[in-house]
Amino acid sequence: MTALLPAPAADVDAVARNRVRRASRRRVVVTVLAVLVVVTFVTTLMVGRTFYPLGDVVRVVLGERVPGASFTVGRLRLPRGVLAVVAGLCFGLGGVTFQTMLRNPLASPDVIGISSGASAAAVVGIVIFSLDGTAVSTIAVAAALGVAVLIYGLAFKGGVAGTRLILIGIGVGAMLTSVINYVLTKAGQWDYQEALRWLTGSLNGTTWTAVLPALVALLVLAPVLLGQAKNLSALQLGDDAAAALGVRVERTRLIAIVTAVGLVAFATAACGPIAFVSFLAGPIAARIVGPHGSLLVPAALVGALLVLVADLVGQFAFDTRFPVGVVTGVLGAPYLIYLIIRTNRAGGSL
Amino acid sequence: MTSVLPVPTPDAATRRRPGSGRLLWLLVVLAVLALLSVASVAIGSRGVGWSDIWSALGGSSETIEEAAVTKRIPRTVLAVLVGSALGLAGAVMQGVTRNPLADPGVLGINMGASLAVVAGLAWFGLFTATSRIFVAVAGAALAAVFVYAVGALGRGGPTPLKLALAGAATSAALTSFITAIALPRGDIAANVQSFQVGGVGGATFDNLTPVLPFLAVGLVISLLSARGLNSLALGDELAAGLGERVAVARGVAALGSVLLCGAATAVAGPIWFVGLVVPHLCRLLVGVDHRWLLPFSALAGASLLVASDVIGRIVARPSELDVGIITALVGAPFFIAVVRRQRVREL
Numbered sequence: 001m002t003a004l005l006p007a008p009a010a011d012v013d014a015v016a017r018n019r020v021r022r023a024s025r026r027r028v029v030v031t032v033l034a035v036l037v038v039v040t041f042v043t044t045l046m047v048g049r050t051f052y053p054l055g056d057v058v059r060v061v062l063g064e065r066v067p068g069a070s071f072t073v074g075r076l077r078l079p080r081g082v083l084a085v086v087a088g089l090c091f092g093l094g095g096v097t098f099q100t101m102l103r104n105p106l107a108s109p110d111v112i113g114i115s116s117g118a119s120a121a122a123v124v125g126i127v128i129f130s131l132d133g134t135a136v137s138t139i140a141v142a143a144a145l146g147v148a149v150l151i152y153g154l155a156f157k158g159g160v161a162g163t164r165l166i167l168i169g170i171g172v173g174a175m176l177t178s179v180i181n182y183v184l185t186k187a188g189q190w191d192y193q194e195a196l197r198w199l200t201g202s203l204n205g206t207t208w209t210a211v212l213p214a215l216v217a218l219l220v221l222a223p224v225l226l227g228q229a230k231n232l233s234a235l236q237l238g239d240d241a242a243a244a245l246g247v248r249v250e251r252t253r254l255i256a257i258v259t260a261v262g263l264v265a266f267a268t269a270a271c272g273p274i275a276f277v278s279f280l281a282g283p284i285a286a287r288i289v290g291p292h293g294s295l296l297v298p299a300a301l302v303g304a305l306l307v308l309v310a311d312l313v314g315q316f317a318f319d320t321r322f323p324v325g326v327v328t329g330v331l332g333a334p335y336l337i338y339l340i341i342r343t344n345r346a347g348g349s350l
Numbered sequence: 351m352t353s354v355l356p357v358p359t360p361d362a363a364t365r366r367r368p369g370s371g372r373l374l375w376l377l378v379v380l381a382v383l384a385l386l387s388v389a390s391v392a393i394g395s396r397g398v399g400w401s402d403i404w405s406a407l408g409g410s411s412e413t414i415e416e417a418a419v420t421k422r423i424p425r426t427v428l429a430v431l432v433g434s435a436l437g438l439a440g441a442v443m444q445g446v447t448r449n450p451l452a453d454p455g456v457l458g459i460n461m462g463a464s465l466a467v468v469a470g471l472a473w474f475g476l477f478t479a480t481s482r483i484f485v486a487v488a489g490a491a492l493a494a495v496f497v498y499a500v501g502a503l504g505r506g507g508p509t510p511l512k513l514a515l516a517g518a519a520t521s522a523a524l525t526s527f528i529t530a531i532a533l534p535r536g537d538i539a540a541n542v543q544s545f546q547v548g549g550v551g552g553a554t555f556d557n558l559t560p561v562l563p564f565l566a567v568g569l570v571i572s573l574l575s576a577r578g579l580n581s582l583a584l585g586d587e588l589a590a591g592l593g594e595r596v597a598v599a600r601g602v603a604a605l606g607s608v609l610l611c612g613a614a615t616a617v618a619g620p621i622w623f624v625g626l627v628v629p630h631l632c633r634l635l636v637g638v639d640h641r642w643l644l645p646f647s648a649l650a651g652a653s654l655l656v657a658s659d660v661i662g663r664i665v666a667r668p669s670e671l672d673v674g675i676i677t678a679l680v681g682a683p684f685f686i687a688v689v690r691r692q693r694v695r696e697l
Contacts (some may be wrong), residue, residue: 333523
């Protein structure tokens with residue numbers, strides 16, 4: 001028996017080495033992701049119907065006037081690119097928080113209807129009450145929180161079972177989607193592109209007024225959430241173990257839910273519930289970072305990268321300009337089914 | 351597993367329900383359907399009087415009122431056909447999979463039919479009504495097999511929640527593909543809404559006729575599978591012990607329901623939750639014997655869809671809401687209630 005185990009001293013050394021190796025891998029991955037996000041972001045500013053060289057783009061961003069580029073880059077591409085990054089970060093953070101907390105990769109806000117809640121509220125606000133900017137964001141956040149509470153309450157039956165919560169979320173999501181359809185039809189302005197924004201998410205026609213609330217929300221809420229990163233990781237061990245480690249479980253959970261819902265809702269109010277980004281970001285990040293430390297930062301970066309790349313693909317890879325949500329939807333769908341097959345085969349939580 | 355449906359409990363009240371009670375309910379459902387159909391012809395953005403309805407039914411369409419009624423008649427017929435097809439398909443699917451969450455919409459089968467129709471239009475130029483229905487049925491069958499395979503993997507076989515989850519995921523996937531295919535094609539994108547939200551507006555007898563043979567065959571197969579479904583409800587081993595060929599019974603019944611919901615989707619687009627709600631309500635009325643449950647589900651499904659269509663016309667006056675929106679608003683809470691009733695063991 002003992003021969004199978006290495007000597008204790010060597011064991012400790014190995015663990016330490018492993019930890020160092022994983023930590024350095026994580027640093028490398030995060031750096032590479034951040035660089036990729038920046039490079040893709042700059043690319044989205046450069047390419048389009050007319051190409052502007054890097055110099056022009058930098059000058060526009062620094063506030064100089066460049067004929068032509070000032071309008072195209074400054075007014076059209078910059079808000080779009082910034083919103084892509086902001087929304088991606090928000091969706092990535094919100095998604096991975098939910099997945100971590102509920103310990104189920106399917107439990108991301110877009111699968112369980114929270115994004116649809118924000119989207120439905122935004123549609124109602126914009127189409128029926130002609131609101132814009134901050135007001136839309138506010139009701140979107142309120143609605144998303146309401147939906148989160150509703151789903152949790154409906155799924156609570158002597159404890160919340162993960163799959164029940166997900167299925168109830170899917171049901172609530174179906175209802176909210178038909179509310180979106182209802183509002184768009186009733187308003188008599190069924191414009192497919194506009195409808196797609198609220199059904200699958202789109203960055204078309206982004207203006208600074210729409211970007212600002214999401215940007216502020218990210219700057220305020222993300223640090224709060226990142227501050228809870230350690231506690232969140234501890235929650236993954238189970239409530240009792242986390243409490244034994246000195247985590248105030250209920251407080252952590254409440255902060256995490258409110259900030260995650262807030263991030264997702266603000267982003268949704270700006271560009272619609274970009275399909276599957278919050279669902280995909282966490283698992284992809286987990287794959288490339290490996291099991292070490294919190295997934296929050298890598299997942300956020302993966303989210304931003306997903307939105308940026310999907311938007312580039314949607315705009316330029318085909319003859320038609322696809323809204324970003326259609327691209328992420330087509331990319332995410334096979335992965336979702338793969339995930340279900342894998343979970344079923346392992347006889348996991350389903 | 352067997353406790354998933356309220357089937358095998360030897361509940362005396364359900365077992366010995368006298369036939370006359372069921373007959374009474376049958377008359378009630380028929381009367382309700384008739385009333386709703388009249389309402390569907392009479393109610394719309396333009397008010398009409400009884401005289402207009404009578405003369406329009408006689409074939410006259412001279413005044414605007416009569417013309418309006420003439421337009422509403424095929425629409426009502428379509429709602430009755432599609433509703434009964436979906437209600438029946440839902441009841442059969444719940445029997446085949448022994449799954450209280452089964453519904454052509456929840457299992458993603460309608461979306462499969464929708465995607466097949468869109469792909470046929472976009473890539474193969476299948477514009478005739480009949481080819482469209484064939485494609486829709488094929489798409490529905492593929493989606494059904496796929497969802498069942500995905501949901502059946504792993505421990506415990508196709509539990510209700512695994513199937514529902516596989517269906518919801520597949521639906522989401524297929525919706526994205528529909529958008530991606532339809533968006534570049536201006537000619538199709540114009541009515542792409544009808545591939546994602548089901549509706550019965552704009553029906554004419556001309557585009558209604560080709561679907562009738564498919565619905566008729568599906569109806570006959572489904573109704574004939576009632577005995578087989580009754581045996582399946584006892585569990586596969588017991589059914590086999592009673593001399594039922596389980597795989598055959600299941601396959602035939604599934605074929606019937608796929609035909610029904612494929613054809614219904616081809617004419618009306620994907621409609622969720624009718625097939626889920628109706629069989630549950632009918633089980634409350636007539637018990638679990640499929641020989642009664644199936645025809646009842648067909649009639650009640652027709653009533654529900656006609657009612658939803660009328661509601662859609664009332665709430666959004668002077669325009670109208672697609673019936674798929676109404677059924678989702680009504681059906682989703684029902685879905686949630688059924689999920690909540692499941693015991694944690696199944697979760």
